[in-house]
Amino acid sequence: MTSVLKLNNVGINFGGLKAVDDFNLEINEGELFGLIGPNGAGKTTVFNMITGVYSPTEGEILLKGEGINGLQPHKLVKKGISRTFQNIRLFGYMSVLDNVRVAQNDEIKYGLLDGMFRTKKFWREEYEGITRAMEFLKIFNLDRFKNFSANTLSYGDQRKLEIARAMASNPKLLLLDEPAAGMNPQETEELMETIRLIRDKFNITILLIEHDMKLVLGICERIAVLNYGRMLTQGLPRNVINDPRVIEAYLGGSNA
C-alpha cells in the first residue's frame, strides 16, 4: 500500500495551549479515512496544518513521502491537496458555475493576448473549463442551478457545491471538514453515496471529519479518534466506536 499522507509526531501550540500534540497518522492511497472526536479536540487544526493554514510547531507532515511543513496553501493545492471548510466558504453572490470555475484557475493556459482578443485558444479553453465544471456539478446534482447565486442554494446544496469546487483543482487528497453538518438524513444519505462515488471515479484519497456516526460508519474504512489534541485510538470503525475510551470521551466531553 502506498502512503499518501503521513503525520509524524505533529504538534501545534497556540500561545501555551497545545491544540494538537504528538499526533501520528498514516493514510494510504484510495482510502476513505474518518477523523472523529469531541468538539475542540483539534480536528480542524489537523486539517489546517495539512493544508498549510498553520505550520506545525513540532513534527513532520509528508505528502507521498515529501515533507510539506511550512508550504503555503496555494502551493499545497498545486501539489494535490484540496479541502472544504467547517463553515461554508463560497462566493455567495457568484453563480454556482463560477464558484467551481474559480478553482480551475491554475489550469488555464491561454495567454493575456488570447484573453484580450478572445482568440480560438481562449474560447476552446473556456469551453473545456465550463464542460469540466458542469461535470462536477452533475455529479452533485447541482447542474440545474448553474446560473443561480450560490447563496440562494439550500444549506445542503451549498455544502455539496463546496465539495464540487474542491474537486475542480483535481486533488489527490481531499479533506472534508464536517461535510454533513446541517444536512437532513436524506441529504446525508445521498452525500455518503456521492463521497464514495468521487473516491472511486477519480481515484482519490479522502480524509473526513464528521459527527454524523451513520456517515462515518457507513463509508469510512478506518477511523482515528482525537481527544484533547491527542490520538485516542484508531482502526476499523466497529472496533473504534465500541472502545470504552471512545465512549467515555464522547460522554464526558462537551459533545455528548
Ligand SMILES: Nc1ncnc2c1ncn2[C@@H]1O[C@H](COP(=O)(O)OP(=O)(O)O)[C@@H](O)[C@H]1O
Ligand atoms: N487560531 C487559533 N488560535 C488559538 N486557538 C485555536 C486556534 N485554532 C484552534 N484553536 C484551539 O484549538 C483547539 C482545537 O480546535 P479545533 O481544531 O477547531 O477543534 P475541533 O475541530 O476538533 O472541534 C480549541 O481549543 C481551539 O480553541
Ligand SMILES: [Mg+2]
Ligand atoms: Mg472543527
